[in-house]
Amino acid sequence: MEELVVISLVSSLLACAGGGSSLPTGDPARPDVILVSIDSLRPDHLGSYGSARDPSPSPFLDELALKGQRFTEARTVSPWTLPSHVSMLSGQGPLEHGVVEDDRHIPADLPLIQAALQSSGFATGGFVSTIYVSDIYGFERGFDRFDDFDIQQKKNLQHTVRGEQVVDAAVEWAKGAGSKPVFLFVHLYDVHYPYLPPEPFNLRYDRAGTKKSQRYRSYEWTLKNLITPERWLHLLAQYDECINYADTQLQRLHTAWGSRPATWIVTADHGEEFGEHGGWGHAHTLYPEAMRVPLIVSGAGVPEAAVREDRVGVLDVSATIAALAKVPFKAEGVNVLGVVPPKRDQVFDTSRFDSARLGLLSGDQRLDLDFAAGTEALYDEAVDAGELTKIPGVDQALVARAWASVGDRWTASGPLITPGWIFADGSAREHTWSGPGPFALFPPDAPTSGAAQRGSPLPPVVNLSDETRKQLEALGYEQ
Helix, strand or coil: CHHHHHHHHHHHHHHCCCCCCCCCCCCCCCCEEEEEEECCCCHHHCHHHCCCCCCCCCHHHHHHHHCEEEEEEEECCCCCHHHHHHHHHHCCCHHHHCCCCCCECCCCCCCCHHHHHHHCCCEEEEECCCHHHCHHHCCCCCCCEEECCCHHHHCCCCCCCCHHHHHHHHHHHHCCCCCCCEEEEEEECCCCCCCCCCCCHHHCCCCCCHHHHHHHCCHHHHHHCCCCHHHHHHHHHHHHHHHHHHHHHHHHHHHHHCCCCEEEEEECCCCCEECCCCCEECCCCCCHHHHECCEEEEECCCCCCEEEEEEEEHHHHHHHHHHHHCCCCCCCCCCCCCCCCCCCCEEEEECCCCCCEEEEEECCEEEEEECCCCEEEEEECCCCCCCCCCCCCCCHHHHHHHHHHHCHHHCCCCCCCCCCCCCCCCCCCCCCCCCCCCCCCCCCCCCCCCCCCCCCCCCCECCCCHHHHHHHHHCCCCC
16 A cells, blocks of 8 residues: 555656646637547546546546546547547548548648637647657648657657657647647557556556566567456556556646646547457457547536536547637537537448448447458447447448448449458559549449549558558557
8 A cells, every 4th residue: 555655646746747837828718728639548447437446547637527528428430540630630530531541641631620720820739649640641730839759760659758758848839829829739649559657657556577567568469369367457457557647647737737728628539449359459340449438628618517428529529629719610520518419320430450340320229341351230339338249130221321421432433342441542452443543442332334433532642661660560550
């Protein structure tokens, strides 16, 4: 117990390290907007969302939720970082913005919320800690200051850029914002696999020897070997310790902001699989453990102590920011602080590795189309929230609605290719065909004659170096 008390004290001291606010006085009429995305954060591992871990890994976020609105039914649009963050900042789904593979750049004509705020007089700053939210993909557009800490050069894929560094840089930039309202986007990678909490957080919940545990901290090792109950508990403890570290850094950011008026939005790009369906990590499936995310809105202009069951998510973040900032912005999503249509349809997709899935959540039924396996599955979340039991038979009307959600943007003329795969110029999944130009084929029964029906060109190509891909492979992003 004494060890936990010492660590808790250290955490508190770290939280207060920023001291009082040294930021300029803000304008209550135009509060700052702070958007925080914590990579790979499952909501059920936060105390405010029901985590059984004692003490809670997330005391700051729990308090933030208590003082604002906590959404219990928030989901992402894709179970991996790049397309989810593009959707978060554009308000467009992956099948609309088209950035569904790691060789695609954000289209230059895709509206981004930070650019809209910049044009409306906000000082805009973005501070990120993974290559998939870096300037190599175009995330810097619309930010007065954008810092990805030279991730490509440092090959920062093993947590060499910590939350502490990200928060320090963000606060230092904000000191120079002057009287302008601030839009701050902070992305923290500390919770992402391989779950490496720094000292003293690495002893918060777990007592496994660090040397002994190194052999199963490798993502590749985990994918190729069975995880014993002991290892499973160890990894979960590490995961929660990483949450505790990220939570402490956000407390520091909040302390540094002081009394300057601001509204906070805290969410995640996706969740994490811990073996519920036999998998570990993310990007492969559309099950709830990978798709559910926290969403907390708190601060200036937000009613306190509200728990909302509205069906919302990552797609709604930009519309909510626009409403808070009183800035016009067109998005597929809605302002979550306003009236949200009850149980509205949500569309999900992933085409990473050997996966090619399209999902539709309609009412309480969740349809899963797995093109790689050639299967269709239906789940009833009203009685099976974890989607562990398939409903016999599939309602073909739901299948038709799923295809309708794809729309013409993902159809092309020319001979069929492998059903369900994304077809793109230069892609490893490319098949020879006679159609004009680069197109994407999705669904598999797209038209095979006539003019191309795609609504706009494919997003620009991003060329990742062999060294970068090798680093990504070490984290399971390349297979």
